[in-house]
Each structure stands twice: as C-alpha cells, then as structure tokens.
Amino acid sequence: MENLNGLKRSDYCGNLRSSDIGREVVLMGWVQKSRNLGGLVFTDLRDIEGICQIVFDKDISQEAFDKAEKLGSEYVIAVKGKVRERQSKNPNMPTGDIEVFADELRILNKSETPPIYIKDDDDVSENLRLKYRYLDLRKPSMQKNLMLRHKVANIVRNYLSENRFLEIETPFLTKPTPEGARDYLVPSRVNPGKFYALPQSPQIFKQLFMVSGLDRYFQIVKCFRDEDLRADRQPEFTQIDCEMSFVDMDDVISIMEKMMQRIFKEALNVDIQLPIQRMPYKEAMERYGSDKPDLRFGFELNDISDIVKECGFKVFSDTVNNGGSVRGINIKGYEKEFTRKNISSLEEFVKTYGAKGLAWIKINEEGIVSPIAKFFDEDKMNQILQRLDGQKGDLILFVADKDEIVLDSLGHLRVEVAKRLNLLKKDDYKLVWITEFPLFEYDEEENRYVAKHHPFTSPMDEDIDKLETDPKNVRAKAYDLALNGFELGGGSIRIYNSDIQTRMFKALGFNEEQINEKFGFLIDAFKYGTPPHGGIAFGFDRIIMLLAGEDNIRQVIAFPKTQNASCPMTNAPSSADEKQLDELNIKTNCIEE
Structure with missing residues (x-):
C-alpha cells in the first residue's frame, strides 16, 4: 500500500466539466469499475460528488499503467493527471464530456470483493444491506439522501435562529412517565434498583424552558420509543422540537408553515402556497377516514345512512x-379498471381493517350493475347515486359497520385504490393542517380515557367544563401537519394553569399520589408564573423520507434498526456480561438461544 506523501486532492470527481479541460488535477476515491483494453485502462473513479473516467495510457506513464492493470472494485486510489475532452462523450454522466489522463497512480488501499454491489439498482435484501451498511452508504442514492438530510437540518436551524429560537439541549437520562409508548429504561449503577428512561420527547423540559422565560426553544433531537415498528417508525428517531411563549394556535401555525415553505423551496425548489389549508379533525375523518388525509386525489367518503335506514337490504x-x-x-371514471375479481381483492383488503364485506355498484354502458341493486327501489337507488355523484363510468364501494371500522376501512381503501390506479405522484405535495382534535380517546384495554396527544394539551376554552362530565366531546387546542397521507408533525397549546393540569390528570385516572410522583415537579413549576405557551414536534426522518421520494424511513437514516429493532451490522441489542449485570444489580431469567 502507498500513502499520500504530500499529494493533495485538488477536485472532487463529480465536479469536473469541459471548463476544466487542460487543467492538471489530483483526484481521490474508490474504483467503481476498471476495463483493460490492451494499451489503455479505463477506470471509473467515484467519490461523494460523482464519477469521473480515468484513462491510464502506457505511452503517458508505464508505471501508472502497470498499477492500473491490478485495480479491483472498491480499491481506494489517488490519481494525478490532465483533464482532456472525451472522444466518445457520455450524455448520461455529468462528467461525460471529459476524462482524466493519469500520469501518476497511488493505490492507497485494496479491497476484498464486496458482499453487495455498490450501485443504486442493486436488489440485495435489506437485511444484507444493513449488515454491510458502511458499503450500502457508498451508493450515490444513499449519499444523496444523507446530504439532503444535512441540507434540511441547516435550513431548519437557520430559519428558527432567524426567528429568535434558541437551540438548547435536554437530558437523555430522565424520569419514566406514564402515557404514550413504552419507555426504554436505563438502570442506574449508583442508585441501585432505580432506572432512568430515555425520552420519548423533550415535552416536559421544553415546557419548563417556557416557565424559565427563555421564550422560544428548538432542538433537532433524538427520541426513543419501545414500540412495534413499521416502514415509517424507528425505536430511535429524530424530531424538530419547538416551543414558544405568549402564543396561540395561529401564531405557532404561521411560523411553522413558513418554515415548511422554506424547506420545500431551498431543498427541492418547490413553491408551497401559504396559508396551508386547515381542516377540523371531524371533517377529515368524515371526508377521508383519516386524521392525516392524502389530498392528491378524490374518492371522498359519503354517508348514506339516512337513505338506507329503511331499505330492503338488511x-x-x-x-x-x-x-x-x-x-x-x-x-369516478374507473369502472372499467375493476373486474369482479379486482373488487373481490378490495373486499379482502377492507377485511384487514375489520370490515365484514364490501358492497359495490358499477355504472356502465348498460346501466347499473350490482349484486345489491335488487334490494333498492328506483327512488332509493337514485338518492344513493345522487349523494355519491354516481355517473356512467363510475364504481361505487360501500362499507357498513361501526363508525370506527367504516371510517378506517374506507380511509385505507381510497388510498389503496389510488395506488392501484397509479394516482399517487411523489412530486405532488398536498399539505393540510388538522385541527380541533378530541382531547381524549377511549382505551378499551385499560377501560379508561387516555390523552389523544399527551396529557399537557390544553382543552379548548369552551370545553373545559366538560373535562369531568363529558370527556368524549372535549376538543383540544391541538394541530397536526399532514402531507400526502403522512403526519409530519403535531403540536398543541399547552396547559399552563396548575389547577387545569391537575383536573386533566384526574380525568385521565391519576390520583393525587400518582400525580405528585410522576409530575409533581411540573405542577410545582406552574405555581411560579407560567406564560401561555405552545409548540410542535416534526418527525425529521419522515420529512426527509418524503422529500427524497422514498417509501421506507430506513433509506434516510444512516444506521437504522430492522423491524425487530435490531442492528445486523453491530448485532445490537446483545447480551451483557455478568460483571456488568452485577454492577447494576440486575438478574435475568432469559435463556440464551
């Protein structure tokens, strides 16, 4: 192996253009591929900016040529040479008009044959990609995603700093609290038998910053939740976390949607029109069956309960x-796209969301085709078609069940149909604020009401008197920002009055002792002059996933976990040795496989 010995990189491979012809350059990177054509060796050299073709000509340097004949995939090399116009130009490469004729080659490090190909169209399994993530991250698409992540983080920091937000860190070792997902617990060696919790969010601390008079706070911060995973979830994830004093909901939304506007403009050169549409939770559920509706297409829900309450179809x-x-x-307009077999597959789809079946009506050239048409007289059928704007060429799909099941199944069905019809364009960005969420939702397992967002969310002023008597109908000063069927972030105006906060805890089923044990320090803080305040937290990973046009959040995280929260590369989580466990006063009853 050779070393640099004073050789300095002058340029990045992907940045050379026709304007550099005639320059002597020094490039360094990895060998993408190398082709020996007898008296010439052509090597594609790759670095973080792209690929440049290097030509080793024995007439220019026999020594460099001899070394080049031995180059293998992923060798790390440095070359010095002159930029020349390329004879056979490659319009598919940014550097396709030029090549570098090398007069010096240094092999800085060899490479074994990589277990995965370093190319974007490699179809290797995700588990293998994660096992060799340091190789996977050499792919241009992965590096592009991480560069986008860096760029957006800078946009956020710059925007919030310009708007008087202070970036302040909060502790990772904190106190376990109820509500939300499971905590990750960390045993304390110096306090035997006691545990810290990794924060699910900095919620309590950022509220305490407002009590402290810091006015505006933000962090791009790691959070931790021990929950079952899916494509857009990770056990450790990153939030853009913000809090503001002396604000109402309109103030928070105004500042944050301007931040989103800047992110889209500077990261993608996409113009987001402000103000972003707002939609109450109830309307979103009734029209789209979702509190994070995808507005890129129609297929809205319509209630026909009043029409069919008295009908022949039991x-x-x-x-x-x-x-x-x-x-x-x-x-609308897609009747011909769906055969009876296609419709049967849609019926199986809605059953996964609890629906018992799927009724349908087709309107084609012959008229109405439907297995349920015989149960309706002409007047009822006309009322149904009028309610759903049924016209020739339409397919109408129905679900009958409890409200929760109907909304959930149809909400997912409209998206599934749009996917099958290829209506979901990744470069079509439809943002919407969802407001007026319920403050509580009923947990069947715990047989009690739990906080829809978190227990520090303020009820709407006109609903405060319902806290104890009618919790189901208490609305929250809460707001979520949704994009194309994904929740980007959520926030609320907080409770800043200790009496109302105590009433909120009691409505959630906590007694006085539990309140003091879990949240006593926050209740105490509220007694010393707390300003009205509110904030929001955005899922940073999810934002990057959508901006990058990816379908999987692991594509935009450098070292993510798998579906079972493990890391194939490091084999985490792993067993601790007995000495460590003894120091922590921990005994396990798990049997090693």
Missing part, C-alpha cells in the same frame, strides 16, 4: 338501526 338497514353507519366512495 345489511345496510340493520347496521344503521344498531348505531353504525353506511358510507361509500366513488371511484
């Missing part, structure tokens, strides 16, 4: 009379 009428609802979506 599946519909019995459902309504038993307190449920019947709703439908109109797949």
Whole structure:
C-alpha cells in the first residue's frame, strides 16, 4: 500500500466539466469499475460528488499503467493527471464530456470483493444491506439522501435562529412517565434498583424552558420509543422540537408553515402556497377516514345512512338501526379498471381493517350493475347515486359497520385504490393542517380515557367544563401537519394553569399520589408564573423520507434498526456480561438461544 506523501486532492470527481479541460488535477476515491483494453485502462473513479473516467495510457506513464492493470472494485486510489475532452462523450454522466489522463497512480488501499454491489439498482435484501451498511452508504442514492438530510437540518436551524429560537439541549437520562409508548429504561449503577428512561420527547423540559422565560426553544433531537415498528417508525428517531411563549394556535401555525415553505423551496425548489389549508379533525375523518388525509386525489367518503335506514337490504338497514353507519366512495371514471375479481381483492383488503364485506355498484354502458341493486327501489337507488355523484363510468364501494371500522376501512381503501390506479405522484405535495382534535380517546384495554396527544394539551376554552362530565366531546387546542397521507408533525397549546393540569390528570385516572410522583415537579413549576405557551414536534426522518421520494424511513437514516429493532451490522441489542449485570444489580431469567 502507498500513502499520500504530500499529494493533495485538488477536485472532487463529480465536479469536473469541459471548463476544466487542460487543467492538471489530483483526484481521490474508490474504483467503481476498471476495463483493460490492451494499451489503455479505463477506470471509473467515484467519490461523494460523482464519477469521473480515468484513462491510464502506457505511452503517458508505464508505471501508472502497470498499477492500473491490478485495480479491483472498491480499491481506494489517488490519481494525478490532465483533464482532456472525451472522444466518445457520455450524455448520461455529468462528467461525460471529459476524462482524466493519469500520469501518476497511488493505490492507497485494496479491497476484498464486496458482499453487495455498490450501485443504486442493486436488489440485495435489506437485511444484507444493513449488515454491510458502511458499503450500502457508498451508493450515490444513499449519499444523496444523507446530504439532503444535512441540507434540511441547516435550513431548519437557520430559519428558527432567524426567528429568535434558541437551540438548547435536554437530558437523555430522565424520569419514566406514564402515557404514550413504552419507555426504554436505563438502570442506574449508583442508585441501585432505580432506572432512568430515555425520552420519548423533550415535552416536559421544553415546557419548563417556557416557565424559565427563555421564550422560544428548538432542538433537532433524538427520541426513543419501545414500540412495534413499521416502514415509517424507528425505536430511535429524530424530531424538530419547538416551543414558544405568549402564543396561540395561529401564531405557532404561521411560523411553522413558513418554515415548511422554506424547506420545500431551498431543498427541492418547490413553491408551497401559504396559508396551508386547515381542516377540523371531524371533517377529515368524515371526508377521508383519516386524521392525516392524502389530498392528491378524490374518492371522498359519503354517508348514506339516512337513505338506507329503511331499505330492503338488511345489511345496510340493520347496521344503521344498531348505531353504525353506511358510507361509500366513488371511484369516478374507473369502472372499467375493476373486474369482479379486482373488487373481490378490495373486499379482502377492507377485511384487514375489520370490515365484514364490501358492497359495490358499477355504472356502465348498460346501466347499473350490482349484486345489491335488487334490494333498492328506483327512488332509493337514485338518492344513493345522487349523494355519491354516481355517473356512467363510475364504481361505487360501500362499507357498513361501526363508525370506527367504516371510517378506517374506507380511509385505507381510497388510498389503496389510488395506488392501484397509479394516482399517487411523489412530486405532488398536498399539505393540510388538522385541527380541533378530541382531547381524549377511549382505551378499551385499560377501560379508561387516555390523552389523544399527551396529557399537557390544553382543552379548548369552551370545553373545559366538560373535562369531568363529558370527556368524549372535549376538543383540544391541538394541530397536526399532514402531507400526502403522512403526519409530519403535531403540536398543541399547552396547559399552563396548575389547577387545569391537575383536573386533566384526574380525568385521565391519576390520583393525587400518582400525580405528585410522576409530575409533581411540573405542577410545582406552574405555581411560579407560567406564560401561555405552545409548540410542535416534526418527525425529521419522515420529512426527509418524503422529500427524497422514498417509501421506507430506513433509506434516510444512516444506521437504522430492522423491524425487530435490531442492528445486523453491530448485532445490537446483545447480551451483557455478568460483571456488568452485577454492577447494576440486575438478574435475568432469559435463556440464551
């Protein structure tokens, strides 16, 4: 192996252009591939900026040529040479008009044959990619995603700093608290039998910053939740965390949507029109079956319960009379795209969300085609078609069940149909604020109401008197920003009055002792002059995933975990040795496989 010995890189491979012809350059990077054509060796040299073709000509340097004949994939090399115009130009490469004729080559490090190809179209399994993540990260697409992540982080920091936000760190070792997902617990060696929790968010601390008079705070911060994973979830994830004093909901939304506007403009050169649309939670659920609706297409839900309450189709009428609802979506203009077999597959799809079946009406050249048409007289059928704007060429799909099941199944169905029809364009960005969330939701397992967002969310002023008497209908001063069916972030105006905060805890089923044990320090802090305040937290990883046009959040995180929260590269989590466990006063009853 050779070393640099004073050789300095003058340029990055991907940055050379026709304007550099005639210059002597020094390039360093990895060998993408090398081709020996007898008297010439052509090598594609790759670095973080791209690829440049290097030519080793024995007539220019026999020594460099001899070394070049031995080059293998992923060798690390340095070359010095002159930029020349390329004879056979490659329009598919940014550097395709030039090549570098090398007069010096240094092999800085050899490489074994990589277990995965360093190219974007490699179809190797994700588990293998994560096992060799340091190789996977050499791919241009992965480096592009991480550069985008860096760019957006800078945009956020610059914007918030310009708007008087202070970036302040909060502790990672903190106190376990109820509500939300499971905590990751950290045993304390110096306090035997006691545990820290890794923060699910800096929620309490950022509120204490407002009590402290710091006015505006932010962090791009790691958070931790021990929960089941899916494509857009990780056990450790990154938030853009913000809090502001002396604000109402309009103030928070105004500042944050301007930040989103700048992110899209500077990162993607996409113009986001302000103000961003706002939609109450109830409307979002009834029209789209989701509190994070995808607005890139139609197929809105329509309630026909009042029409079919008295009809000959007992599946519909019995459902309504038993307190449920019947709703439908109109797949306008796509009737011919769906055969009965296709519709059967959609029925199986909605069953995964608890629906018992899927009724349908087709309107084609012959008229109405439907297995349920015989149950409706002409007047009822016309009312249904009018409610759903049914016209020739449409396919109308219905679900009848409890409201929760109907909304959930149809909400997912409209997205599934849009996917099958290729209507979901990744470069079409439809943002919407969802407001007026319920403050509580009922947890069947715990047999009590739990906080829809978190227990520090303020109820709407006109609903405060319902806290103890009618919790189901208490609305929150909460707001989420959704993009194309994903929640980008959520926030709220906080409770800043200790009496109301105590009432909130009691509504959630905490007694006085539990409140003092878990949140006593926060309740105490509120007694010493707390300003009205509110904030928001955005899922930074999810934002980058959507900006990058990826479908999997692991594509934008340098070293992510798998679906079972493990790391194939480091084999984390792993067993601790007995000495460590003894120091922590921990005994396990797990049997090693």
